[in-house]
Amino acid sequence: MSSKVTKAKKATREKKKALTLAEEATPYNYEALAPDKMNPAKPRFIDLFCGIGGFRIAFEKVGGKCVFSSDYDKFSQQTYEANFGDTPHGDIHGVAVADIPAHDILCGGFPCQPFSIAGVSKKISLGRGHGFDDVKQGNLFFSIADILDFHRPAAFVLENVKNLKGHDKGKTFKIIHNTLTQHLGYTVYHKVIDAQSVVPQHRERIFLVGFREWRHFEFPKFPEEGPKLVSILEANPDPKYTLTDHLWSYLQNYAAKHKAAGNGFGFGLVTGTSTTRTLSARYHKDGSEILIAQRGKNPRRLTPRECARLMGYPDSYKIEVSDTQAYRQFGNSVVVPVVERIAYAVSKALKRPTSEAEDLVLCDKKSKEGDEAMNAQKPTNYPAKKRARRKK
Numbered sequence: 001m002s003s004k005v006t007k008a009k010k011a012t013r014e015k016k017k018a019l020t021l022a023e024e025a026t027p028y029n030y031e032a033l034a035p036d037k038m039n040p041a042k043p044r045f046i047d048l049f050c051g052i053g054g055f056r057i058a059f060e061k062v063g064g065k066c067v068f069s070s071d072y073d074k075f076s077q078q079t080y081e082a083n084f085g086d087t088p089h090g091d092i093h094g095v096a097v098a099d100i101p102a103h104d105i106l107c108g109g110f111p112c113q114p115f116s117i118a119g120v121s122k123k124i125s126l127g128r129g130h131g132f133d134d135v136k137q138g139n140l141f142f143s144i145a146d147i148l149d150f151h152r153p154a155a156f157v158l159e160n161v162k163n164l165k166g167h168d169k170g171k172t173f174k175i176i177h178n179t180l181t182q183h184l185g186y187t188v189y190h191k192v193i194d195a196q197s198v199v200p201q202h203r204e205r206i207f208l209v210g211f212r213e214w215r216h217f218e219f220p221k222f223p224e225e226g227p228k229l230v231s232i233l234e235a236n237p238d239p240k241y242t243l244t245d246h247l248w249s250y251l252q253n254y255a256a257k258h259k260a261a262g263n264g265f266g267f268g269l270v271t272g273t274s275t276t277r278t279l280s281a282r283y284h285k286d287g288s289e290i291l292i293a294q295r296g297k298n299p300r301r302l303t304p305r306e307c308a309r310l311m312g313y314p315d316s317y318k319i320e321v322s323d324t325q326a327y328r329q330f331g332n333s334v335v336v337p338v339v340e341r342i343a344y345a346v347s348k349a350l351k352r353p354t355s356e357a358e359d360l361v362l363c364d365k366k367s368k369e370g371d372e373a374m375n376a377q378k379p380t381n382y383p384a385k386k387r388a389r390r391k392k
C-alpha cells in the first residue's frame with residue numbers, strides 16, 4: 001500500500017475520532033468554538049426594522065440579549081418602548097454602521113411593501129419604482145448587507161413576504177441571495193413558512209437564515225393542524241367593532257360588483273372554526289379581509305387585542321397606541337411563535353461545533369437541488385460605495 005493511501009486513511013480515522021469526541025463532549029465549549037467570544041446560550045442580537053419587536057420577544061425567549069434596535073416609525077417606537085423599555089434608533093440610513101454594537105445575530109424583517117403583490121401593483125399604478133428600483137425602501141436590503149459586511153455576526157435571520165422570491169421574475173431574490181452567499185460568504189437557508197399551524201391565520205412569509213461558518217441547520221417542523229379562530233376571540237368585544245349598516249352594505253355591494261366582473265374575493269367572513277386570511281397593515285381601513293360573523297348582527301372586525309393574539313403576541317403585551325396604529329403595527333409584524341421556533345433552531349445550530357456542521361452539510365449538499373443549489377451562483381455586484389458610511 002502506498003504511503004499516500006496510508007496517510008489518507010490515517011487522516012480520515014483522525015477526523016472521525018475528532019467528530020466522535022466532539023459529539024461526546026460536554027455540550028459545546030463556546031469559548032473554544034467562537035473566536036469572537038460568542039456565547040450561543042446568550043447571543044447578542046440586533047433588531048433591525050424592529051416594528052413592535054416580534055423578533056425581540058422570540059430571541060429573548062432563547063436567551064438572547066438585544067443590543068440595538070431601529071425603526072423610524074414614531075408609533076412603533078412608542079409601542080416598543082412601552083414593552084421593552086428602550087426606544088429604537090430612527091432611520092437606519094442615519095446610523096453609521098460602526099456605531100452599531102457588535103452582535104452575534106442580526107434580525108430583520110425588512111420592509112416588504114416594495115416586494116409584496118399589493119405593494120407592487122400600487123406602485124406601478126402610481127408610476128413609481130418597485131423592488132430595488134424603489135429608491136427609498138427597496139435598497140434597505142443593502143443596509144443589512146452593509147451591517148453584515150462590517151460586523152460579520154455569526155448568524156442572521158431575515159423575513160419578508162413570500163413574493164420576494166418571485167418578484168421581478170426571481171431577479172430580486174437572486175441578487176439578495178447572491179449578495180449574502182457569494183459576496184458576504186454566508187451559508188444561507190431559506191423557506192416559506194405558513195403561520196397557520198401556530199396561529200389561526202394563513203400568513204406565508206419567507207425566512208432567510210444565514211451562518212458565517214458552515215452550519216448544519218434545519219427549519220423547525222410545524223404541527224399539521226393549527227388552532228382555530230375561536231381560540232383568540234375576546235368574550236365581550238366592544239360594540240364599536242361591529243360594522244355600521246353603511247359600511248357593511250358598501251362591502252357587500254363592492255364584493256358583488258367584483259364577483260360579477262369575475263375577480264377578487266371581496267371581504268373575508270369567518271367564524272370561530274375558521275383560519276383567517278392574512279392580516280394586513282391596512283386592516284384599519286375597513287377590516288374587510290377578516291370579518292367575524294355575529295348572530296343577528298352585522299359582522300365585526302377583530303379588536304387590536306385579537307390582532308395581537310392572531311400574531312402570537314402574549315396577552316401581557318401592552319397596546320398603548322390608537323386602534324389605527326395598533327392594526328397597522330400588528331399587520332406589519334411577524335408571527336411570534338414562528339420566529340420563536342426559528343430562533344430556537346438557530347441557537348441550536350450555533351451550539352454545534354462547526355467541524356461537525358461542515359461534515360453534515362457537505363453530505364447533505366450532494367442530495368440537494370433547487371433552492372439549495374442557489375448557493376452555487378456567481379458573485380453579484382455588492383455596492384462597495386455603501387462602505388463609505390462606515391467612515392462616518
Ligand SMILES: C[S@@+](CC[C@H](N)C(=O)[O-])C[C@H]1O[C@@H](n2cnc3c(N)ncnc32)[C@H](O)[C@@H]1O
Pocket residue numbers: 049050051052053054055070071072073076090091092093108109110111112140329332333334
Ligand atoms: C415589515 S415591518 C417589520 C415589523 C417587525 N418585524 C415586527 O415584528 O413588528 C418593517 C418596519 O421597517 C420600518 N422601516 C422602514 N424603513 C425604515 C428605515 N429607513 N429605517 C428604520 N426603519 C424603517 C417600518 O417603520 C416598519 O416598522
